[in-house]
Amino acid sequence: MLYRYTLFILFGVLSCGVFAQGETSNWYFGNGAGIQFNNDGSVTPLNDGRLNTFEGCTTISDAIGNLLLYTDGITVYDRTHNVMQNGRGLYGDPSSTQSAIVVQKPQDPNILYIFTVDTAVFEGDPDRGMNYSVVDMTMNGGDGAVIQKNVNLLADCSEKISAVIKNCQDESIWVVTLGTENGGLGAFDTFHAFEVSATGVNTTAVKSKFAGLEIFDPRGYLKFSADGTKLACANSASGLFLYDFDATTGILSNQQNIGVSAPNKFPYGVEFSPNQQFLYTHTSNNAPADEVGTHSSSLVQYDLTAPNIQASEVEIDRRSIYRGALQLGQNGKIYRTIAENYLTGTSYLGVIENPNAKGDAANYRHNAVFLGPDRATQGLPPFIQSFFDRVAIIKNADGTSSTSQTICFGEPFTLESEVIPGATYNWEKDGSPLANSGNTFTINTADITDSGRYSLEIMPADPSECPIVGEAFILVNPLPDNPSLFLAQCDIVTNGAPDGLTTFNLEQAIFNSDYTYTFYESLTDLGSDSAIVNPIGYTNSNPYNQTIHYKVVDSNGCENTGELNLEVRDIIINLGDEKVFYTCDEVPEDTFLEGFFDLNAIQDDEYASVDVVFYANQDDASLEQNPISGDYLTGSTNIFARIETGNECEDIDLINLVVNPTPSFEFEQEIIWCTDGPPLTIQAPGGFDLYQWYRLDGANIVALGNNKELDISAVGNYILEIGYQYNTAEGIFECFNTTDFEVVPSNIAFIQDVDVTDLTDNNMVEVMVTGDGDYEYSLDGVSYQDSPIFENVEPGFATISVRDKNGCGISEQLISVIGYPKFFTPNGDNVNDTWQLIGVNEEYQSETLISIYDRYGKLMAQVSPKTSGWNGTFNNRQLPSSDYWFKINLEDGRVYQGHFALKR
Template sequence: MKKLLIILFFLPLLSIGQSVADWWYFGTNAGMHFTPTGPVANLNGQMYSEEGCSTISDEFGNLLFYSKGDFVWDASHNPMQNSTGLIGNASGPAPGDASMNSYIVPRPEHPNEYYLFTVKSFYGGMYYSKIDMSLNGGLGAVVAAEKNIPLIDSTTEMLTCLRKPNNIDFWVVALRKPGDTAYAFEITASGLNTTPVLSNTGLPLIEGDQLGYLKGSQQNDKIAMTMYWALVEQTNPFKVHLFDFDNVTGQMTYDYGITPSLQDTFNYGVEFSPNGNFLYVQSFILADLRQYDLTSGDPAIVSASEQMVGIGYTGSGGGALQLGPDGKIYVCRAAAPFLACVNFPNDPGPLCGYDHNAVSLAGPISNRGLPQFYPFFIEGDIAVLDKCFGDTSFFFSNYLSSDSVFWSFGDPTSGVNDTSTQINPFHIYQTPGTYTVTHIAYSAFLSDTTIVEVNIFPNQIVSFPDDTILCDGQLLTFDIDQPGAISYLWQDGSTDSAFIATDSGLVKVTFFGVCDTVTDSVQVIRLAPLNYELGLDTVVCGASSIVIGDTVSFGYNVLWNTGDTDPFIEIDSTAKYLVSISSDCGTIEDSIQVSFFPNLPDSLLPPDTINCFDASFTLVRPTTQGISFVWSDSSKSRTFDVGESQIVWLAASNACGTYVDTMNVLFNGELMTDFGPDTVICDLDTVLLKGTDSLATYLWNTGDTLDSIWTVLDERTQRYSVTITKGECSKVESIRFDLDDITCPSIDCDVEYSNVFTPNGDGINDLFRPTTTCNIYSYRLTIFNRWGQLVHETRNIAYGWDGYINGEMAGEGVYYFTLDYQDEVVVDVDRNVFAGSFTLKR
């Protein structure tokens, strides 16, 4: 299916839709399904064939069955009923698959009946069997009465199928050997005529001529043959042979041979381009792909036109070529996990678009064969003309082999008139626009779809305004572009669709369109320039009034938003002043923002100060209309609270500028100690008196000048005082201690431990863990072996030692430990260090 946008065209097109060739099974369980987006691998195939194979689908693209000559699989991929024992393929006297071991052809006007033609490999003959798809619940079966019916006693491994002129009936063609006789069997609605049409082709074959390919063109008028060379006496095995075929009579005659540039690589796969202008040939040995231009019909010219379009494959050699339902030629190579593809086979040389790795087979491999199909394309062209709105559009179908057509004009508003089955219909479109036209040609059970676009142009019109004014600095564009335009001619000889006027003068155009030729003109008058500038927005600092405005030329009127009409005015207040200047060109406006502001103050804050005792205070800023204030914390409040050392600044600003005043405030901080209140302590204890400010100086009543001192034990009542000085601030702190032995807590707790440790997992004495009646708040247990090496350490009294060192069991023997602990008693004498030993046994 192709989509084209043209005014008039004649082009043969190929349809891409559901077809008898939508499913392919081949090679080693390889499969492929043609979908609307392209071919995809299918892994359901059950067939293994080194060479030939065949597949058939119904006209809706549903798989029916596939074969390799001696067996048939149905659509469920199971053996077809009564397909065992077919004569074909390797059922001859020698083993191996035939190159074209099977071919499937439908019986016209009998949608359930198909003929399966088979040939035996090497020196076998040709047979047919009938398959009835109405049997076995719709899965089909080989008809017992028409199974393995002999047609030719000795053939090559090649056969092909071409259509008769009515595109309904078929010819199945094979070559008998030895000799030059071609057999053409006719298939019509009446069935297979087993009496063949015989032709003496003029190319005699010997008994050893057998392996190769026989392919008919989509035009049903040419047959190409390749032949693998196996014997010295074979008939011209190095050439590719072309035959003429008369699809009316079934007569086949030899035309000429193509001589490839390489003579010893054995020609094998062969296929015509859809238009019949090119022939593609693949080498059996090198798997290279060559293209020949057939249009001259001269053997020497055709041979010299050879172009290598596909690179060789490094596997086991080349195989079959087969045209797909998408109009592309697919290329198989022996033992390859993908198929190559010729994307544009109707184009010459490199333009044919060879793709070496076009379709992945998703695991299975191709061998040397692909399914063979009878010609399934029909050719023709259509003609569509763009029209003017209101005219009748005519459509022409040139598909000589079609038996019916269907048109859709893409104009649903026309109701039942939007479609037609006439060969050459007409249609009147309801509105101008671009419409999508669909044409489907039918021939027997073939179809070809073409999609084109047709333009329905509006009537051409040019409508210029009356004589017009062009003001200075302006451009006047006359753009008359519209659908259906052919050419334009302006008064200055220019031919663009648009003309730009820049000065006074006559503008005239003649417009040549598909539907009309029209002329129009307009006189353009340009006025003198206008220059009036109020200037940029203005800030006035300290002044009481200013004058604004500009001069204007004669013919312009001035109006201010103040009501004044003079070009200059005096103003004394902040406002936006707007002036309108009008003339025959229209009205232009300008504006200026004038803002009056007071001068800024030169002092905002008091001088720097020191605060000794952290007492906060509040600063208050001035208030002046037209001035904005911002504190150092980005606030704009009237007051600012100061509670710590900092540099406070206050900024005053307006459009005239900014002034910033600063004040350095130093808070020495609240001078503190952690003495606490007077208290009674144990007479065995001492207390550390500490200052908290490392920047301050200290003078104790003991004469000490350090920031911390210890109390003494020799007095029952003690008083301590300290003078703390920091900068210009000072403070005196004091505390009294009374010593009393009644306040001392008792320290009578004990630590116990076992001197034998048995970590054997029996749940008894598996951990070495000292126990105590003390209220422990500081604890450290360390264990050493007899060489003094640390083997365990913990600071948690709840944990013990399980007898392992770095995940390994410790050896038996004596181990030593130290226990450093402190009871929850606030006196200095409550710390104990305990040492001992124990024995580890297992």
């Protein structure tokens, strides 16, 4: 316990008083983020910082908590948030884990040393190792100036630095980093401890080299325990190490490599609990820095009192975030940075609320401190860890101790330290002495004014022994408000006499949803904590008026009690006097009646000036559960309208909702009208009360009539509306159903042309028509086809028939398909006795000339279509059986040649 008080000796020369120790009151870090610690242990975000750093940063305040300066290791900002005179160009780096730390010169509070450690982040970026610069706070009206810059201590080192007080007799401070033995390049194996005394910085380090230690990863935090006896070193990919430290000599010993068994094995941030029993580390999976969604981190605790420290590992948190720092605050809590990846931070810090407790009892809260618009990245400011070396004087019920406590107004609290025979106990609150001389300090009934920072200095009887300093942060929360509450309930009576008893929803009396309420029937029940088990559905035991009691508890566990007065008001409902509203069946095609009621419209029309809520049944209306509103889909039913004034039931109306049938009918969606015929008369389905026809004329709807039938004389889109009419006590109510239909045109075909391909082996006929109909075609008036093309047509005369499928009529035209017989037999049997073209007559191709030749090309005859044809003679002499040739000069100009056979 030799080192738990040295801050008194070192900083007692300041005018702030013995116990002030506000050097850690202000933190600036990340992208403009900051927090301030208050005397009651609470934290306030600061948004006036100018840092923009991915990792390294540091801050220092004076002993009473006034900001002095902060830096990312390159640029120094003064207390006014301006760049300090000569404050640019320090040899730190925002990408260095612990880019800088500030140490006050012993016996001279006006001189501050800024120690920096550099790193190289890209090719060509120099790594200038470890340096220090000197700040004189007397300059520039107290804003300070850098009077000496970048005094080199090591040519190269890791990205980590920590500091601790030497002891209470020797006012020096040790500043320690990890590097190589000679301070040059290579694997890190040596700790360098530089002593800062009243004479300045000793540039010759005390070295602690460890055989077999080879640290190649410079990333990660270096942190002393507050009592200066332990040093933890996180080296990311190179592992986590723990050492004993002799503050008298500056020598480290007893190296322990603590293997991380948690899934995320790369240690970065480290911190000791205030009682030095536990070591915490923030580990990660070391995923690529700029990736999104691949990072995972763990918060791991080790018990340093365990026989096997590594085996005591407890993972108290794991989530998908980037690596980050851990830093003990003056209120005894440990804060954790929360970042998405290397480039992107968040607006929150996590907090270990009870770091002196083992395992999950440490109570880690994620996103516990909101930083406002600014963001934390990976780093938090390091301090001389001795600032946090204080005896915890709050004794917890589980036997642990702590430095901060939240209690409720009116509760007692006791602060207590160990009993040291002959010692003197000096107590202060917020820097003012307290009239108390014992080892305990008790407040029997805490008031809000009792919130604050309590400090205890224990002066041993032996003047050669060092003083002991204890500290506690007390926050006294006010009790939640407990006004006298009133709840009026309506007792709905439809049959029988009223009795003044009904059900209440006691939770309707709750006036602050942030609080928890419990209700009791009597003070006796309140005293024994026998709560009403059914606050929703509670039935009063005293008719009409009854007083019950409630307990209200806030989020801090502070509780208060009050009264709730209940009143029952009789509401007599006479069946038949209810308000009735009608609607139409929403889906007339199904088998049940169900429709929508616009309850908002009912409220506006019937209850515009009162506070009303609708409920589906009487129980819900009484208990104010499951309110209904808006478009309410239901069958015919009764609902209840609860009318209130200031949450007091004034009246309840019974409302009858009636769903009337909507017409259901079938009607053709497309109706064909023969436009070359008379107007079309269409009929609506029968059995309904109301009819209305409409035609759509562009964007306009034109009413056509309200009879059951309608004469249509124009094609287009139409609407048929059919309705039922109901005569009610409230007046006429109508339900309509509509259907859209289209009148499409059809008519008889107009034959424009017939294309005949004849005198071939495959005679073809194609019919060309115009019209609005759907047509089919025939050559015999019996068999119809959809195609207007006929193939393999026999020669001769035929009548083309074009029929409208919609029944609008048939168009006909006679055609001729010309052909000829392949042979003839002029033997006088009156069968094939002559040869003549087929499909020609006096009307069709009558001027055609047919010339017949023998096989030698001699003209045998010339025949006209007007005759019966050639009889097989030449000059009245019968010609022999043979093939004969013909040439046809058709009237339409075509010329055709062929041959046929004469058979005898």
